[in-house]
Amino acid sequence: MSAPPRRKQVVNLTGLLVLLALPPAAFALGEPFLISVATRIVIAALAALSLDLILGFGGMVSFGHAAFLGIGAYVVGILAHHDVESTLIPFLPGAWHGSAAALVQWPLAVLAAALFALLTGALCLRTSGVYFIMVTLAFAQMLYHFFVSLPAYGGHDGINLWQRSMVPGVDLSKDWVFYYVCLFILLAALAVFSRIVNSRFGMVLQGCKQNEARLAALGIATGRYKLAAYTLAGAIAGLAGALTANQTEFVGPSLMHWSRSGEILVMLILGGIGTLYGAVAGAATFLALEEILTSLTEHWMLFLGPILVFVVLFARRGIYGWLVGPESGDD
Amino acid sequence: MTEPILEVSGLTKFFGAVAASDVLTFAVERGSIHGLIGPNGAGKSTTIAQLSGELRPDAGRIRFAGTDISAWPVHRRAHAGLQRSYQITSLFPDFTAAENVALAVQARQGHSFRFLAPAREIPSLREPALAVLGRLGLAAKADVPASRLGHGEQRQLELAMVLATRPKMLLLDEPTAGMSRTESRRMMGILRPLKGKVTILLVEHDMDVVFALADAITVLVKGKAIITGPPADVRANENVRRAYLGNY
Amino acid sequence: MTAQLFLEQTLNGLQQGVTLFLLAAGLTLVFGVMHLINLAHGTLYMVGAYVAATVTQISGNFLWGVIAAVAAAGLTGAAIEIIALRRLYDRGHLDQVLATFGVIMFFNELVKVLWGPQALFLSPPAILSGTVEVIPGVPYPAYRLLIIGVGLAVALAVRQLITGTRTGMLIRAGATDREMVGALGVAVNRLFTRVFAIGAMLAGLAGAMAGPLLAIEVGMGEHILILTFVVVIIGGIGSVRGALVGALLVGLVDTYGRAFLPVVLRGVLSPTAADGIGASLSSIAIYVLMAAVLIWRPRGLFQAYG
Ligand SMILES: Nc1ncnc2c1ncn2[C@@H]1O[C@H](COP(=O)(O)OP(=O)(O)O)[C@@H](O)[C@H]1O
Ligand SMILES: [Mg+2]
Numbered sequence: 001m002s003a004p005p006r007r008k009q010v011v012n013l014t015g016l017l018v019l020l021a022l023p024p025a026a027f028a029l030g031e032p033f034l035i036s037v038a039t040r041i042v043i044a045a046l047a048a049l050s051l052d053l054i055l056g057f058g059g060m061v062s063f064g065h066a067a068f069l070g071i072g073a074y075v076v077g078i079l080a081h082h083d084v085e086s087t088l089i090p091f092l093p094g095a096w097h098g099s100a101a102a103l104v105q106w107p108l109a110v111l112a113a114a115l116f117a118l119l120t121g122a123l124c125l126r127t128s129g130v131y132f133i134m135v136t137l138a139f140a141q142m143l144y145h146f147f148v149s150l151p152a153y154g155g156h157d158g159i160n161l162w163q164r165s166m167v168p169g170v171d172l173s174k175d176w177v178f179y180y181v182c183l184f185i186l187l188a189a190l191a192v193f194s195r196i197v198n199s200r201f202g203m204v205l206q207g208c209k210q211n212e213a214r215l216a217a218l219g220i221a222t223g224r225y226k227l228a229a230y231t232l233a234g235a236i237a238g239l240a241g242a243l244t245a246n247q248t249e250f251v252g253p254s255l256m257h258w259s260r261s262g263e264i265l266v267m268l269i270l271g272g273i274g275t276l277y278g279a280v281a282g283a284a285t286f287l288a289l290e291e292i293l294t295s296l297t298e299h300w301m302l303f304l305g306p307i308l309v310f311v312v313l314f315a316r317r318g319i320y321g322w323l324v325g326p327e328s329g330d331d
Numbered sequence: 332m333t334e335p336i337l338e339v340s341g342l343t344k345f346f347g348a349v350a351a352s353d354v355l356t357f358a359v360e361r362g363s364i365h366g367l368i369g370p371n372g373a374g375k376s377t378t379i380a381q382l383s384g385e386l387r388p389d390a391g392r393i394r395f396a397g398t399d400i401s402a403w404p405v406h407r408r409a410h411a412g413l414q415r416s417y418q419i420t421s422l423f424p425d426f427t428a429a430e431n432v433a434l435a436v437q438a439r440q441g442h443s444f445r446f447l448a449p450a451r452e453i454p455s456l457r458e459p460a461l462a463v464l465g466r467l468g469l470a471a472k473a474d475v476p477a478s479r480l481g482h483g484e485q486r487q488l489e490l491a492m493v494l495a496t497r498p499k500m501l502l503l504d505e506p507t508a509g510m511s512r513t514e515s516r517r518m519m520g521i522l523r524p525l526k527g528k529v530t531i532l533l534v535e536h537d538m539d540v541v542f543a544l545a546d547a548i549t550v551l552v553k554g555k556a557i558i559t560g561p562p563a564d565v566r567a568n569e570n571v572r573r574a575y576l577g578n579y
Numbered sequence: 580m581t582a583q584l585f586l587e588q589t590l591n592g593l594q595q596g597v598t599l600f601l602l603a604a605g606l607t608l609v610f611g612v613m614h615l616i617n618l619a620h621g622t623l624y625m626v627g628a629y630v631a632a633t634v635t636q637i638s639g640n641f642l643w644g645v646i647a648a649v650a651a652a653g654l655t656g657a658a659i660e661i662i663a664l665r666r667l668y669d670r671g672h673l674d675q676v677l678a679t680f681g682v683i684m685f686f687n688e689l690v691k692v693l694w695g696p697q698a699l700f701l702s703p704p705a706i707l708s709g710t711v712e713v714i715p716g717v718p719y720p721a722y723r724l725l726i727i728g729v730g731l732a733v734a735l736a737v738r739q740l741i742t743g744t745r746t747g748m749l750i751r752a753g754a755t756d757r758e759m760v761g762a763l764g765v766a767v768n769r770l771f772t773r774v775f776a777i778g779a780m781l782a783g784l785a786g787a788m789a790g791p792l793l794a795i796e797v798g799m800g801e802h803i804l805i806l807t808f809v810v811v812i813i814g815g816i817g818s819v820r821g822a823l824v825g826a827l828l829v830g831l832v833d834t835y836g837r838a839f840l841p842v843v844l845r846g847v848l849s850p851t852a853a854d855g856i857g858a859s860l861s862s863i864a865i866y867v868l869m870a871a872v873l874i875w876r877p878r879g880l881f882q883a884y885g
Contacts, residue, residue, distance in 0.1 A: 195447045199445055200445040203426075204443045209432055215438075216406045219407075220494065
């Protein structure tokens with residue numbers, strides 16, 4: 001209700017300016033590869049943001065988020081693959097040769113991920129607590145194994161894409177253009193999510209995290225709200241997956257390896273859960289840390305692991321919480 | 332006489348060999364305040380949990396407002412107007428007092444699949460919430476997070492939440508638990524005017540409160556209802572004296 | 580599908596099942612007593628496999644390898660418990676998951692530093708490298724039979740531990756009522772470390788015994804960890820009996836699925852399609868089993884803890 005504190009506005013605005021100014025700055029510095037790092041950050045932030053909706057606000061600790069990214073990516077990959085080879089997509093009622101158009105690929109990616117989230121979520125949400133963590137992890141692993149043993153789409157090796165998705169009048173093959181498209185999507189998602197978490201739906205979702213039994217005792221059927229949030233999170237993660245496929249021009253089971261789910265979780269915790277913007281700060285920190293540590297040593301995980309343990313044990317508010325200071329409001 | 336609003340018949344719940352409800356049968360008249368008393372461990376909280384649907388009985392039926400609700404889930408019973416409070420305060424600690432109550436108003440208004448409008452600025456949520464808080468003397472605390480309220484205030488906030496749902500019947504599990512004498516008296520002052528408007532099943536350890544407020548009382552011992560009747564009868568009953576009131 | 584093939588696959592399934600049981604038993608005990616979800620449990624399995632391979636190579640004796648593996652896993656487990664996990668018992672599951680994820684990252688990389696990125700291979704001991712006729716006309720690898728035997732023996736030993744010893748009494752009490760164990764005046768810290776070390780040693784034993792059957796490589800721990808999760812979800816967390824039933828079910832369903840699904844599908848599809856789809860479907864069979872259990876009993880077949 002009250003206006004967000006000044007410091008928070010300053011932090012958010014600075015972040016926005018940095019993100020907007022990045023491509024020209026990268027060109028000016030003669031380091032255009034920075035754009036692709038920044039694109040990875042923006043896409044990872046979108047994935048972490050979708051996780052924040054269910055984890056940070058709904059209290060659902062999902063350890064299978066990479067599954068949704070994988071589905072989104074595979075939808076793009078499979079449609080592009082059949083489009084290039086001009087072959088029919090099997091097991092479809094009609095005859096369809098796929099498509100290279102983003103306006104076809106991306107909505108279908110979102111839809112497929114949402115559907116998977118709806119189906120597995122209905123099962124996962126029959127459980128809670130530690131069971132929920134294990135079940136989400138297991139369903140993601142199921143999908144991983146499914147694609148590994150699917151020879152039609154490259155099995156372990158996945159599919160290499162010929163080109164990025166086609167958008168009329170926009171040349172996504174230019175890295176800076178693709179970056180701005182990703183950034184636009186991230187900002188739109190941030191805007192929509194910050195409305196959602198404070199809406200009536202959002203209040204119920206936050207109530208689920210704080211005291212689900214009380215919500216039920218007040219007369220609210222919590223299950224369907226959690227499932228709706230889970231599905232929405234899956235859909236957005238699916239979109240992040242579609243963008244990932246475009247960024248790397250490759251789709252493979254490694255995208256939904258369990259450690260990917262772990263990384264998204266780590267980004268979110270690093271940035272600060274339940275803040276939305278923390279997802280962006282976390283993705284940036286994690287990937288920057290990865291870039292820096294890999295340039296120092298091949299065995300960077302040797303350092304990242306203990307850093308993570310340390311953050312969990314001693315620094316739970318995350319980077320964003322630390323940036324905006326103690327009186328950060330709660331949205 | 333009209334039909335009772337709540338009829339409990341043959342309610343049975345065992346935890347291992349412990350009988351928490353032992354073929355429990357009683358009825359609550361519409362508009363009355365009905366006391367449910369008994370020694371610690373008699374099965375009062377367990378009874379409430381079975382009425383609210385949080386605990387599944389081993390056997391028995393529950394009729395509420397003329398309908399058999401035995402198979403209904405928690406939220407459906409609550410939505411039908413059977414609301415409860417908890418012996419150990421149960422709130423949304425990060426929300427302000429007003430947000431806690433607004434969530435209860437939201438529960439009454441039907442589904443919450445509204446994704447965009449900021450809930451805190453919706454008058455149809457905030458105004459009734461503030462009105463209830465005002466009635467319970469919490470108006471000044473409306474924007475204080477629930478976790479920062481004092482114990483007595485938290486108990487009152489919990490009552491504010493259930494009242495905001497405009498219940499037909501309240502199941503109150505020791506609403507004065509842990510309260511000072513003054514706070515306790517204040518709580519009585521809040522409950523008394525509800526008589527005739529809302530039916531209340533009142534679990535209470537403070538005998539003064541129960542005998543002052545209740546129209547009828549059921550005494551529970553080891554999961555069994557040993558008597559149901561007007562306060563005077565209960566007070567005079569030899570079994571009650573022996574089994575229970577002797578302790579006081 | 581001959582009876583012979585069926586018997587062979589059943590034994591394979593049992594062998595996979597008892598290996599999973601060794602992991603699931605530790606995981607479920609640690610959860611039951613400490614309410615800790617430990618992602619690094621698979622790490623101890625990996626440590627067991629690597630140490631077994633190295634010590635066997637140096638000493639020339641597989642038995643020494645197994646003993647060293649169990650000891651190394653136990654020590655590693657105790658160290659992890661004392662350094663990091665002890666601080667996590669009172670934290671939420673999210674913190675536990677993240678911190679133990681960090682532990683996994685560290686150990687996976689450490690193993691790469693110490694042993695290199697190449698997979699190791701370990702042969703079963705010479706005397707067990709042959710086959711045994713289980714019933715006349717059905718030869719079966721002796722080493723795999725040994726695993727089944729050891730696994731079942733451990734299952735009995737764990738049962739004895741839980742029903743017949745003071746530690747077991749405390750474990751059972753802890754699984755239902757944590758405060759009560761503290762109230763009994765037990766040194767809770769020591770009990771926790773002991774339970775954790777037992778779980779770690781079982782995982783190390785599993786890693787050492789599975790070593791000769793697969794490539795010993797980084798990532799093997801997490802692969803089996805997730806299967807172990809499926810076992811525990813099916814069996815019910817906190818229940819050792821559930822762990823055994825769940826492990827055998829998962830082992831059998833997985834093995835039967837891989838062996839027979841493609842064969843069954845050939846009845847309705849072309850051979851190549853049947854093999855391709857059969858492989859995909861059988862790789863998800865255990866997860867379908869898990870989903871079915873979730874629908875039927877969301878807290879597992881033997882729910883010891885809610
Ligand atoms: N979840 C439970 N598991 C086992 N026993 C329980 C449980 N809940 C209550 N009990 C037992 O049931 C009996 C009745 O408890 P309760 O309804 O809380 O009593 P009261 O509210 O009258 O003090 C007590 O003996 C208590 O120990
Ligand atoms: Mg009670």
